[in-house]
Amino acid sequence: QQQVKQSPQSLIVQKGGISIINCAYENTAFDYFPWYQQFPGKGPALLIAIRPDVSEKKEGRFTISFNKSAKQFSLHIMDSQPGDSATYFCAASISGNTPLVFGKGTRLSVIA
Amino acid sequence: DAEITQSPRHKITETGRQVTLACHQTWNHNNMFWYRQDLGHGLRLIHYSYGVHDTNKGEVSDGYSVSRSNTEDLPLTLESAASSQTSVYFCASSDFQGGELFFGEGSRLTVL
Numbered sequence: 001q002q003q004v005k006q007s008p009q010s011l012i013v014q015k016g017g018i019s020i021i022n023c024a025y026e027n028t029a030f031d032y033f034p035w036y037q038q039f040p041g042k043g044p045a046l047l048i049a050i051r052p053d054v055s056e057k058k059e060g061r062f063t064i065s066f067n068k069s070a071k072q073f074s075l076h077i078m079d080s081q082p083g084d085s086a087t088y089f090c091a092a093s094i095s096g097n098t099p100l101v102f103g104k105g106t107r108l109s110v111i112a
Numbered sequence: 113d114a115e116i117t118q119s120p121r122h123k124i125t126e127t128g129r130q131v132t133l134a135c136h137q138t139w140n141h142n143n144m145f146w147y148r149q150d151l152g153h154g155l156r157l158i159h160y161s162y163g164v165h166d167t168n169k170g171e172v173s174d175g176y177s178v179s180r181s182n183t184e185d186l187p188l189t190l191e192s193a194a195s196s197q198t199s200v201y202f203c204a205s206s207d208f209q210g211g212e213l214f215f216g217e218g219s220r221l222t223v224l
Contacts, residue, residue: 006154032210043202043215044155089154093210099145099170100213104154 006103019077023090030092118216135203144186
């Protein structure tokens with residue numbers, strides 16, 4: 001049973017374009033939804049996170065949109081740059097209770 | 113600076129051998145985790161610990177064991193390595209349950 005479903009598996013975006021990655025979850029008790037960024041040969045690192053009391057969170061060019069009723073959240077990367085090329089993972093957990101469960105990842109390539 | 117280190121970074125072993133991957137963190141975090149990363153499967157939780165002498169099974173714990181004798185270390189042992197355990201293994205820690213994870217740089221294990 002996959003608790004967090006992520007799509008697409010891979011994504012190619014032109015430089016300056018918008019990258020959008022989607023995730024859906026099943027457990028309504030989840031209350032913490034982070035996105036991790038991983039460069040080749042490195043461990044994942046936290047990029048941005050949201051809690052269900054807000055519908056959107058923005059940090060620079062990165063925005064999380066959260067739809068509690070649909071049990072979906074997404075990552076938007078505005079003005080995508082070649083340096084954004086990486087694998088992105090969504091995740092979810094119950095704060096103070098369960099470990100993070102991850103989606104299967106999206107490999108983003110930003111081409112000039 | 114606090115950090116989390118994994119060793120070895122690369123290892124090749126034979127089927128049936130015992131292998132131990134080390135993880136050491138200087139964050140003084142109570143919570144430590146082991147994930148494996150495989151193409152098409154994302155990050156899957158193997159074992160985790162919420163403190164000294166505490167260990168818990170994750171999604172894919174069969175064939176793996178951990179022990180937590182101090183705050184800083186959570187070694188992962190493969191009792192009898194199998195080819196299906198060829199993977200990249202990531203150790204992570206966090207300061208509260210279900211919160212941000214700080215990952216090591218990974219250990220690539222090949223079982224021949």
